Amino acid sequence: MHSFRRILGVSAAFVLICLILTGSLAWAFIESEYAYDEDRTLRRSLAGQVDLLIAGASQPQRAIIPSMLDESLGTYSYNLGGGWMNLIGDYRLLETELERNPVKDVFLAVSYATLTRTEASDDYEGDTYIVPRLETMQDKADYVLRCVDYRGYVSLYEYYVQQGWAYMLSAIRGEPVHNVNYDYRGWRPVTTKDVSLAEDKVDQMHDSKPLDVDVRDENVKQLQDVLTLCRDHGAKVYLVVIPLSDQRMWRQSGWDTFLDYMQAFADENDVPLYDFNLLKNRWDLFNDKTSYCNDNHLSEEGAKVFTPVFAEIMGKAMAGEDVSAYFYDSYEQVKDMSPYAK
Amino acid sequence: MSITSFTFVAFVFAALILYYLVPKRFQWIILLLASLVFYARYSEKCLLFVLVTAVTVWGAARVMQGLSDGRKAYLKAHKAEMSKEEKSAYKKKIRKQRKMVMLAALLLNLGILCVVKYFHFALAQINALISLTGGEGIADTYRLLVPLGISFYTFQAVGYLVDVYWENCKAEKNFFRMLLFVSFFPQVTQGPISDYEQLSGELFAEHSLSYDNYARGFQRMLWGFMKKMVLANLVAPYVQDVFANYSTYTGISAFIGALFYSVQIYADFSGYMDIMCGLCEMFGIHLTENFERPYFSKSIAEYWRRWHISLGAWFKRYIYFPIAMSNWSRQLAWKSRERFGQGISDVLPATIALVVVWLCTGLWHGASWGYVAWGLVNGLFIILSLWLEHIYAAWKKALRINESAWLWRAFQTVRTFILVTFIKVLPEVGTLSDGFGLWRQIFTEHTLPKTVDELLPALAANGTANFVVIMIMIVLLFVTSLMQRKMPIRDYFARVPLPGRLIIMACGFAVIIIFGVPAMASGGGFLYAQF
Amino acid sequence: MEELLEILNDINPDVDYDKEDNLIDGRVYDSLSIITLITRICDTFDIEIGPKWMRNENFNSAKAMWAMIQAIEEDE
Numbered sequence: 014m015h016s017f018r019r020i021l022g023v024s025a026a027f028v029l030i031c032l033i034l035t036g037s038l039a040w041a042f043i044e045s046e047y048a049y050d051e052d053r054t055l056r057r058s059l060a061g062q063v064d065l066l067i068a069g070a071s072q073p074q075r076a077i078i079p080s081m082l083d084e085s086l087g088t089y090s091y092n093l094g095g096g097w098m099n100l101i102g103d104y105r106l107l108e109t110e111l112e113r114n115p116v117k118d119v120f121l122a123v124s125y126a127t128l129t130r131t132e133a134s135d136d137y138e139g140d141t142y143i144v145p146r147l148e149t150m151q152d153k154a155d156y157v158l159r160c161v162d163y164r165g166y167v168s169l170y171e172y173y174v175q176q177g178w179a180y181m182l183s184a185i186r187g188e189p190v191h192n193v194n195y196d197y198r199g200w201r202p203v204t205t206k207d208v209s210l211a212e213d214k215v216d217q218m219h220d221s222k223p224l225d226v227d228v229r230d231e232n233v234k235q236l237q238d239v240l241t242l243c244r245d246h247g248a249k250v251y252l253v254v255i256p257l258s259d260q261r262m263w264r265q266s267g268w269d270t271f272l273d274y275m276q277a278f279a280d281e282n283d284v285p286l287y288d289f290n291l292l293k294n295r296w297d298l299f300n301d302k303t304s305y306c307n308d309n310h311l312s313e314e315g316a317k318v319f320t321p322v323f324a325e326i327m328g329k330a331m332a333g334e335d336v337s338a339y340f341y342d343s344y345e346q347v348k349d350m351s352p353y354a355k
Numbered sequence: 356m357s358i359t360s361f362t363f364v365a366f367v368f369a370a371l372i373l374y375y376l377v378p379k380r381f382q383w384i385i386l387l388l389a390s391l392v393f394y395a396r397y398s399e400k401c402l403l404f405v406l407v408t409a410v411t412v413w414g415a416a417r418v419m420q421g422l423s424d425g426r427k428a429y430l431k432a433h434k435a436e437m438s439k440e441e442k443s444a445y446k447k448k449i450r451k452q453r454k455m456v457m458l459a460a461l462l463l464n465l466g467i468l469c470v471v472k473y474f475h476f477a478l479a480q481i482n483a484l485i486s487l488t489g490g491e492g493i494a495d496t497y498r499l500l501v502p503l504g505i506s507f508y509t510f511q512a513v514g515y516l517v518d519v520y521w522e523n524c525k526a527e528k529n530f531f532r533m534l535l536f537v538s539f540f541p542q543v544t545q546g547p548i549s550d551y552e553q554l555s556g557e558l559f560a561e562h563s564l565s566y567d568n569y570a571r572g573f574q575r576m577l578w579g580f581m582k583k584m585v586l587a588n589l590v591a592p593y594v595q596d597v598f599a600n601y602s603t604y605t606g607i608s609a610f611i612g613a614l615f616y617s618v619q620i621y622a623d624f625s626g627y628m629d630i631m632c633g634l635c636e637m638f639g640i641h642l643t644e645n646f647e648r649p650y651f652s653k654s655i656a657e658y659w660r661r662w663h664i665s666l667g668a669w670f671k672r673y674i675y676f677p678i679a680m681s682n683w684s685r686q687l688a689w690k691s692r693e694r695f696g697q698g699i700s701d702v703l704p705a706t707i708a709l710v711v712v713w714l715c716t717g718l719w720h721g722a723s724w725g726y727v728a729w730g731l732v733n734g735l736f737i738i739l740s741l742w743l744e745h746i747y748a749a750w751k752k753a754l755r756i757n758e759s760a761w762l763w764r765a766f767q768t769v770r771t772f773i774l775v776t777f778i779k780v781l782p783e784v785g786t787l788s789d790g791f792g793l794w795r796q797i798f799t800e801h802t803l804p805k806t807v808d809e810l811l812p813a814l815a816a817n818g819t820a821n822f823v824v825i826m827i828m829i830v831l832l833f834v835t836s837l838m839q840r841k842m843p844i845r846d847y848f849a850r851v852p853l854p855g856r857l858i859i860m861a862c863g864f865a866v867i868i869i870f871g872v873p874a875m876a877s878g879g880g881f882l883y884a885q886f
Numbered sequence: 887m888e889e890l891l892e893i894l895n896d897i898n899p900d901v902d903y904d905k906e907d908n909l910i911d912g913r914v915y916d917s918l919s920i921i922t923l924i925t926r927i928c929d930t931f932d933i934e935i936g937p938k939w940m941r942n943e944n945f946n947s948a949k950a951m952w953a954m955i956q957a958i959e960e961d962e
Contacts, residue, residue, distance in 0.1 A: 171868055
């Protein structure tokens with residue numbers, strides 16, 4: 014019994030010391046502005062000013078520049094997009110901003126992953142980015158306990174400890190530790206990379222991997238909750254799809270299935286859908302050499318070209334105009350016109 | 356379930372709690388259940404292989420035991436009426452029967468091992484021969500299941516089988532105890548390969564909860580995790596880069612890469628041993644040590660007495676001595692004494708045995724010509740040291756070398772480490788010609804690196820912080836190895852007050868989370884688990 | 887016993903075989919010397935030292951070796 018009590022006591026002490034040591038590192042990071050998207054403080058400073066929100070994952074985060082959007086639309090917008098963002102994260106962030114801002118419109122970006130992704134398939138990465146963006150410790154704890162699967166706890170813990178160490182090291186070295194850019198208002202510019210397919214790979218890669226089109230009821234419900242949340246706060250929602258590279262659309266099959274189920278959702282829930290992959294003049298605007306940073310994200314250059322076009326079309330849509338003439342009807346038509354099809 | 360994961364640690368603690376809760380006579384059953392769960396998590400199909408080995412070895416041993424018990428009883432009962440010749444003939448008959456049983460089980464289990472490990476290699480050689488005759492080879496579209504740790508548990512089981520045949524130990528009556536011996540989860544992936552007498556004494560004894568065992572075992576586990584997850588995994592990208600791009604490296608940089616490989620494989624393998632020996636100690640079980648500061652060896656022969664000790668001991672016991680002391684080997688020695696003198700006849704049986712041992716050792720490590728070459732090179736050095744012992748002694752005398760002087764001992768240690776490093780990389784770079792290519796690069800590319808990036812090409816991609824951690828860990832490993840000559844490290848550690856010990860260990864844990872976990876993608880699984 | 891001591895002194899004359907009882911565990915005899923020793927014992931005493939006798943405790947001292955030789959002779 015003596016051994017048992019001693020083992021228990023010492024083990025508990027060890028666990029406690031580990032938690033204090035690593036927890037301090039994690040907490041320091043979570044409360045900081047060290048990562049570029051730890052924009053809690055920035056958003057708090059803009060409270061009461063924002064009338065247009067862009068929400069979604071990393072695709073809108075990199076593609077839509079709030080300052081350029083506002084020039085065209087006369088709005089004051091904020092880009093809530095974030096890496097691996099899931100619908101619960103969208104809900105939590107929107108909830109906070111809708112409460113404290115006079116938001117009239119929400120551009121909610123959806124993608125091929127929105128209604129099919131799971132936490133496990135994302136390896137809980139989205140959760141690690143969402144938690145530091147939530148307002149209070151209570152919000153964070155609530156999110157972790159209620160919205161993160163217990164199998165993700167280790168991933169979150171390890172990530173925050175590692176980031177905490179990186180933060181501390183930067184602070185000691187005198188490197189920048191406030192990495193949130195207040196001018197970008199949530200936009201994340203990324204360097205361009207040539208993502209075009211090599212000629213000898215074109216035939217081999219055509220429709221080589223099917224899209225996951227297994228729509229999860231849970232995700233549909235979560236998206237409906239986001240719509241309801243926005244509408245309850247008097248904001249109009251527009252579903253948008255950010256353009257992907259030609260090579261990404263070329264390599265995968267099942268895009269029209271995605272379009273069909275997304276359009277079906279939009280029709281059932283009375284929300285407009287604008288898929289910018291189907292833009293008729295996309296090849297005048299974007300190309301795989303100069304517009305993307307990888308196969309599914311626009312680069313800084315691509316964003317600067319996309320945002321004004323997006324603003325123009327969405328401005329008309331917001332004014333009630335019919336903008337269907339700007340778009341093809343299907344991905345099949347777009348792929349037939351793809352530079353890789355020639 | 357990966358050993359470097361919280362899941363595994365939780366599994367171990369769950370097993371530990373159950374182990375000490377159940378009545379002591381059932382403790383081994385908890386170990387058996389844990390082992391079966393551990394293996395089934397890897398693959399339920401592969402568990403069948405383990406069961407086949409356990410069943411066949413247990414059954415064969417029981418039959419052999421029955422025959423030898425029967426022989427004793429028969430001889431005792433008929434002692435008076437049997438002549439010396441009759442007794443001898445009867446013993447020979449029983450010996451033959453026991454041998455047949457042993458060989459059948461041996462062939463089955465070693466056969467499974469050979470097929471699973473060497474099928475593709477054998478097919479490639481057959482295809483090479485066919486292509487010489489201009490024919491079309493056999494397509495290798497076969498995918499064979501490779502049971503986890505098959506090289507380790509098969510050798511352990513075969514050792515037991517032979518020990519029963521030799522009547523070094525009695526056959527285990529309880530099948531489930533045999534199953535535990537074969538599948539014991541801390542050993543099944545990478546050893547150590549234990550003999551039945553030693554391990555069964557530990558597994559089936561009753562163990563009381565002890566704070567010392569728990570604390571020391573946990574300390575050792577933590578140190579093992581640091582070696583594997585931090586040092587081995589951080590150094591891995593440097594090694595991978597030099598192996599993949601050696602032709603672009605300067606000689607010095609390529610040599611540093613080779614040295615890093617020596618660090619990586621030692622940290623990886625001995626780290627695993629520390630994890631497993633540590634966790635066994637928490638259960639009150641003591642496994643045989645597999646490493647004894649091998650890089651401080653003064654000769655290749657000594658190195659192989661300190662590196663992967665259990666494998667060397669296995670080969671010595673079951674291959675080396677039986678060959679060296681067989682009848683034909685002794686006859687050869689006797690004939691060669693007449694022709695070549697005592698000196699050569701003394702070393703000839705050992706030489707033949709060593710060639711076989713090192714050929715087998717090379718093949719055990721891998722199914723490739725690279726590993727065969729690796730094994731034979733190791734053997735060559737050991738054989739040369741036997742044959743040239745007198746010449747070396749004469750040189751040392753002529754040069755007035757003081758063998759106990761620290762400078763000479765340091766020279767021997769450094770020389771052995773460098774030799775061992777060169778031999779180690781031979782099969783690891785890629786093909787055998789890649790191994791020679793790396794050697795060639797080291798010796799012929801004399802350009803001196805002008806910048807740090809030229810000296811360490813992988814540094815830029817892996818960061819200075821990680822490199823600093825590598826260096827700190829290497830220094831720590833070196834210092835603790837030196838300290839261990841006087842006393843076990845944990846005895847030194849025990850002198851630190853408890854709060855200090857806990858803080859140091861918590862820092863070790865933090866280092867694993869910060870540096871070890873991200874490095875896991877580059878380090879991958881344990882290197883020796885592939886064998 | 888004298889014949890055994892003769893063999894032992896021929897292989898390694900620097901050992902006091904009356905006192906030394908750690909020949910194998912203490913690595914006084916390495917694996918080559920062990921093979922030489924066993925070969926000569928088998929030839930001199932006309933016995934077979936089977937694997938069951940190949941244990942360190944049987945070779946750690948001259949006394950232990952002599953006891954083993956006598957046991958084998960009786961067994962045969």
